[in-house]
Amino acid sequence: MNMENFITGYPGCEFQIRVALADVLGPELSGFFFDKFLEYFFQDDDAKFFKSLGLNCIRIPFNYRHFEDDMNPRVLNTDGFKHLDRVIDICSKHGIYTILDLHAAPGGQNTDWHCDSGSHVANFWLHKDFQDRAVWLWEELAKHYKDNTWIAGYNPLNEPTDASHTRVVGFYDRVHSAIRAIDRNHVIFWDGNTFASDFSHFGDMHKRWTNSAYSIHDYTEFGFPSSKETYSSTDEQRKRIRKSYEKKKAWMDERELCVWNGEFGPVYARKEYDGDKTDEINESRYKVLKDQLDMYKQDSLSWSIWLYKDIGFQGMVYVSRLTPYMKLFNNFLAKKQRLAIDAWGADETYVQPTFQPIIDMLKKEVVPDEVDQRLYPWPVWKLPARVGRLGRNLLFSEYMIK
Numbered sequence: 001m002n003m004e005n006f007i008t009g010y011p012g013c014e015f016q017i018r019v020a021l022a023d024v025l026g027p028e029l030s031g032f033f034f035d036k037f038l039e040y041f042f043q044d045d046d047a048k049f050f051k052s053l054g055l056n057c058i059r060i061p062f063n064y065r066h067f068e069d070d071m072n073p074r075v076l077n078t079d080g081f082k083h084l085d086r087v088i089d090i091c092s093k094h095g096i097y098t099i100l101d102l103h104a105a106p107g108g109q110n111t112d113w114h115c116d117s118g119s120h121v122a123n124f125w126l127h128k129d130f131q132d133r134a135v136w137l138w139e140e141l142a143k144h145y146k147d148n149t150w151i152a153g154y155n156p157l158n159e160p161t162d163a164s165h166t167r168v169v170g171f172y173d174r175v176h177s178a179i180r181a182i183d184r185n186h187v188i189f190w191d192g193n194t195f196a197s198d199f200s201h202f203g204d205m206h207k208r209w210t211n212s213a214y215s216i217h218d219y220t221e222f223g224f225p226s227s228k229e230t231y232s233s234t235d236e237q238r239k240r241i242r243k244s245y246e247k248k249k250a251w252m253d254e255r256e257l258c259v260w261n262g263e264f265g266p267v268y269a270r271k272e273y274d275g276d277k278t279d280e281i282n283e284s285r286y287k288v289l290k291d292q293l294d295m296y297k298q299d300s301l302s303w304s305i306w307l308y309k310d311i312g313f314q315g316m317v318y319v320s321r322l323t324p325y326m327k328l329f330n331n332f333l334a335k336k337q338r339l340a341i342d343a344w345g346a347d348e349t350y351v352q353p354t355f356q357p358i359i360d361m362l363k364k365e366v367v368p369d370e371v372d373q374r375l376y377p378w379p380v381w382k383l384p385a386r387v388g389r390l391g392r393n394l395l396f397s398e399y400m401i402k
Helices: 014-025 027-041 044-052 078-093 128-145 167-180 235-248 250-255 271-298 324-339 352-366 383-401
Strands: 057-063 097-104 151-155 187-191 212-217 259-263
Touching: 014 027, 014 383, 027 078, 044 078, 057 078, 078 097, 097 128, 128 151, 128 167, 167 187, 187 259, 212 235, 235 250, 235 271, 271 324, 324 383, 352 383
Parallel strands: 057 097, 097 151, 151 187, 187 212, 212 259
Antiparallel strands: none
């Protein structure tokens, strides 16, 4: 219920493609399309297959826009429960618990495309009203789901990026109080700041929060095209994976708190883009996945892989290249890949000669001192990544939407 560009194939953000399709088809037909898209994306056979893998819990990302209109805030759209209820019920039928993940909050809680804001500014942290609306939404969700025992818990905010490192803690305190006033039973899963990687500013807040778990997102550089080396599962490489993982959960380990890995997983090569190197690349990525899973098993750490289904980049299952959908978008997807329009797992080989002069000019003329290049969310975003986000992932994608 939060459609990201690399998952579905469109460029930019979900709200942009919804507007564009409504302009072409009209609101009624475009609404019908997206309703059926969600219906067919996850059905009974999906839950049956998921359970057959030995998995017993799935994290469901959803967008606040299903429940509230920006032009009519704090008025609950009960139609938003249609697909969320449907998936929860399907999963419960097969003995699968669900975790409800607010993946996109009003104003955008992080600097990336998946919060569906169309901007690189996390305005959620700059306007209290956005935070108030998110608290209100969780109150409505808690009222609706408080007695549903197949829901393992609530994940109030996906991957916050709060530059102050303090507003996120204050918001969590508010949403904890709001949920607990209605629902004292469900677990609350708190993402760390800076894309669920940093709890270092949380202090002793855990003493105020009941029945809580703390969520890291344990992506490793070895699982992406930007990695400067091929992963072969050497002792040194495995140590680097563990070091990053242990840094993310250090605050919880020091306090003996429950840690949950809410996202992880490599992306995969595709024959149409990576040619003869595809199998070699994917064998390396499978080794990354295996070593991470072995590490979590050793530590008895529960996890939720990202993600279950997409068009063939990271999902456990994916749409066949022979379907009408993929045939229709084949050339468009190739262009997106070539121009590195999507930030997630981008291969920048083709566009690097175009963007490198901009990066070089910035370093020479604007921020020659490396320290001055450290704009938050550094170090997740270093200067080249920021140029790519603003240039390709925002500007280029805007023009590709139409």
